[in-house]
Amino acid sequence: xxxxxxxxxxGSNLIEYPGMRGTPGARDLDRVVxxxxxxxxxxxxxxxxxxxxxxxxxxxxxVDDDENVRRSLRRVLGxxxxxxxxxxxxxxxxxxxxREPVHVVVSDYRMPGMDGVEFLRLVKExxxxxxxxxxxxxxxxxxxxxxxxxxxxxxxxxxxWDESHLLLTVQDAIDQFxxxxxxxxxxxxxxxxxxxxxRAIRDLDAQLEARTEALREAAQEWRTCFDSLxxxxxxxxxxxxxxxxxxxxxRHAGVGLAALPGLRCIxxxxxxxxxxxxxxxESREAVIPFRNRTWLMRAFPFSGDAVVVVYKxxxxxxxxxxxxxxxxxxxxxxxxxxxxxxxxxxxxxGILAFAQIMSQDERSPDDxxxxxxxxxAAMRAKRIVESLLRFSRIPKEDERGSVDxxxxxxxALLILQASLRDGKVTVIRxxxxxxxxxxxxxxxxxxxxxxxxASQAVAGKGRIVVHTGAGAPGRVVVSVTDDxxxxxxxxxxxxxxxxxxxxxxxQGTGLGLSICYxxxxxxxxxxxxxxxxxxxxxxVVDLPAESLA
Numbered sequence: 001x002x003x004x005x006x007x008x009x010x011g012s013n014l015i016e017y018p019g020m021r022g023t024p025g026a027r028d029l030d031r032v033v034x035x036x037x038x039x040x041x042x043x044x045x046x047x048x049x050x051x052x053x054x055x056x057x058x059x060x061x062x063v064d065d066d067e068n069v070r071r072s073l074r075r076v077l078g079x080x081x082x083x084x085x086x087x088x089x090x091x092x093x094x095x096x097x098x099r100e101p102v103h104v105v106v107s108d109y110r111m112p113g114m115d116g117v118e119f120l121r122l123v124k125e126x127x128x129x130x131x132x133x134x135x136x137x138x139x140x141x142x143x144x145x146x147x148x149x150x151x152x153x154x155x156x157x158x159x160x161w162d163e164s165h166l167l168l169t170v171q172d173a174i175d176q177f178x179x180x181x182x183x184x185x186x187x188x189x190x191x192x193x194x195x196x197x198x199r200a201i202r203d204l205d206a207q208l209e210a211r212t213e214a215l216r217e218a219a220q221e222w223r224t225c226f227d228s229l230x231x232x233x234x235x236x237x238x239x240x241x242x243x244x245x246x247x248x249x250x251r252h253a254g255v256g257l258a259a260l261p262g263l264r265c266i267x268x269x270x271x272x273x274x275x276x277x278x279x280x281x282e283s284r285e286a287v288i289p290f291r292n293r294t295w296l297m298r299a300f301p302f303s304g305d306a307v308v309v310v311y312k313x314x315x316x317x318x319x320x321x322x323x324x325x326x327x328x329x330x331x332x333x334x335x336x337x338x339x340x341x342x343x344x345x346x347x348x349x350g351i352l353a354f355a356q357i358m359s360q361d362e363r364s365p366d367d368x369x370x371x372x373x374x375x376x377a378a379m380r381a382k383r384i385v386e387s388l389l390r391f392s393r394i395p396k397e398d399e400r401g402s403v404d405x406x407x408x409x410x411x412a413l414l415i416l417q418a419s420l421r422d423g424k425v426t427v428i429r430x431x432x433x434x435x436x437x438x439x440x441x442x443x444x445x446x447x448x449x450x451x452x453x454a455s456q457a458v459a460g461k462g463r464i465v466v467h468t469g470a471g472a473p474g475r476v477v478v479s480v481t482d483d484x485x486x487x488x489x490x491x492x493x494x495x496x497x498x499x500x501x502x503x504x505x506x507q508g509t510g511l512g513l514s515i516c517y518x519x520x521x522x523x524x525x526x527x528x529x530x531x532x533x534x535x536x537x538x539x540v541v542d543l544p545a546e547s548l549a
Contacts, residue, residue, distance in 0.1 A: 058174040059083040059101060063093040063119065064108040064135070069159075073106065076163050077170065090119035097123065102130050104173040106157075109136035109143060117143070120151035129180060131173035133157060227257075232273055232311040235302060240265045240277050243306060249273070252311075276309045287314070294318055344381070351378045402546055403440045405468040405478050406431040412447035413466065416455070424461045432469035434476035435546040438523045446519050446527075449512040450480040450539050457484030457537060475525075476545045481538040486531055495529055516541070 060082050062073045070086045077084045085100060087093035089111050096102070105123055109116040120132040134147045137159035147153045154176060155169045226233070227247040234245035242249075242263040250257050253271035265275040269290070276297055279286040284299045296312040352375060359371045409431060413420075420427060436443075447466075454464045462483050471477035487495060496517040513527075516539075520527040525543035532538055 057081055057083065058103040058177070059085060060170060060174075061085045061087065061093060061096060061100075061102045061105045063087045063090065063105065063111070063116075065089055065111045066108070069108065073166075076166055080167070082170075082174075090114035090116075090122075093119065094122065094126075097127055097130070102127070103177045104131045104133060104154075104170055106133045106135055106170065109134060109147075117147045117151055120147065120153055124151055129177065129184075131177050133169060133173055135159060135161070231313075234260075234270075234309050235306055236276060236309050237304070237306045240275060242270070249311075273311055276307070280307065348378050348382050352382070400437060400439050403436050403438050403443055405434040405436060405443065405476060405543075408440055408444045409447045409466055409468055409478060412444050412451055415448060416451055419452075420455060420464075425455060425458060426463045428463065428465045430465065430467040430469070432467075434468040434470065434478070436476050436523070436543045437546050438543070442519045443523070446516045446541060447478060447480075449516050450478075450541075453512065453539070454480050454482035454484070454537075457482045459484070470545070471542055474545050476543055478541040478543075479538055481532065481536060483534070483536040486535055486537045487529060489531075492529055492531075496527070 060077055062070055062077070062084060063086070064070050064073070065088055067088075070088075074084050074086060085096055085102065087096050090107075090113060093105070093107070097105075105120065107116040107119055111119070116134055116136070120134060123130055123132055131154045132151055134144075134151070134153045134156040136143060136156065144156055147156060154173045157166060157169060229246050230248055232246065232249035232252050234249045235243040237243050242260050245253075245260045245263075247257060249270070250260055252273050253260070253263065255263060255271070263270065265277070268275040268278065272291060272293065274288045274290040274295060274297070276299060279288065279297060280299055286297050288295045288297055292315075293313055294315045296314045298310045298312075300308040300310075302308050355371050355375045355378065359368060359375070363371070410429075413427065413429070451464065451466065458464065465479075465481040467477070467479045467481070469477065496513050517527050520541055520543070523543055525541060527539060527541045530538040530540060
């Protein structure tokens, strides 16, 4: 139903109502003839008979303050299978609409309280699907215009009405209701199908985008993995030209990534890397010493004459292997020393026994003094041998107990006293009781390593201070201080690294301090290097004190 109220044609008593023409369900009712008040209304070109029934039921609400009018309408509309509801005024009709499903409302214009136009406007707002028909006996075009504009009525009827026209109008309104409902259903179905189609399109787009993104990510991951390899890797064509290479190869070649494709070797080298061409004919794997580094080069066939070449820097690995061999030799020497000490221990026991037996006989004072010196020397040798045996013994990991660090350091000095006497080394002992819980053999190894390092630092001439005692609350410390040249600031952070050493070839494996570091950590402590103001170096081992509780 259009909002166009129609056009009033002067002199003809006709209103041309465009909303009726071509409106679905309007049938052939094109013009309504208005006569003076009280005249009957007739439909031009409408000779149809009222419907005798409907295949689909409907509810019609009749609203009029006149009981006779409502009874008359109920009688006419009751000829069909429609359910007829009625209300004497607008407020009651609105209550009925809230309770009952109503398809068509036929309302009088003049009613007490609220007129028909305002009532039908409220119906349109609250129940927009319900079709609205205005029934009036007032031939005023302004009323019709107001009803069309404000309430968007479906039709209007004049009083008195023609029964056939009334039935046809209500039938058209019902048809309009069901057609509107069907249109809404179809529109909803169309919207749902369209939404499904849009979702399907979005899903396809999302899948396509996801697969595209997955391909991009895979390509990026491949490039990232390729460039993040620590070993230089390149595709070499013709033996001397780079087809593609990773970032590590670019760094060693001294060029940017963009300059890699087409790069050719210069003087049989790609920067720090040897050119693989001379070695490809001999083997697919070669160890190449080149510019103070040792490279393990592997080549794998690629398309055509291209090969994938992987370089691995094995300089450090070979140095570690060499030092491990040295460490194995030292370990073997330690075991040999332990065996020799064990063999020496037996004759020492005999010497002590005979010296004690001889001292019990009547001897001159000079003989007794000689026997005492023999016993003291044998006992000192026996203690040294026992310390060597304990030091060379492989301790059990769970062999822990109460350990006096002063005693551990004293035994370490006893083991090393011969080497310390070779030069002019002064050893100052500041050994206070310091009890901790740990493996005495491992802690003795720490003390021996630190004292040996200090002796080598002073080069056989200087002063070494060995201290044990209490540290921070709940801690005990062992410190070894020398007055040697100290450790350069640039090397302080590296002294505990495995195989790092500043000693000449053959004088160290670089494992001593790293072993001390590991042992200290295993005992819940730490080891640190300090540079005293007066010079030299001080190594401090901090350990938890034994609980007396």
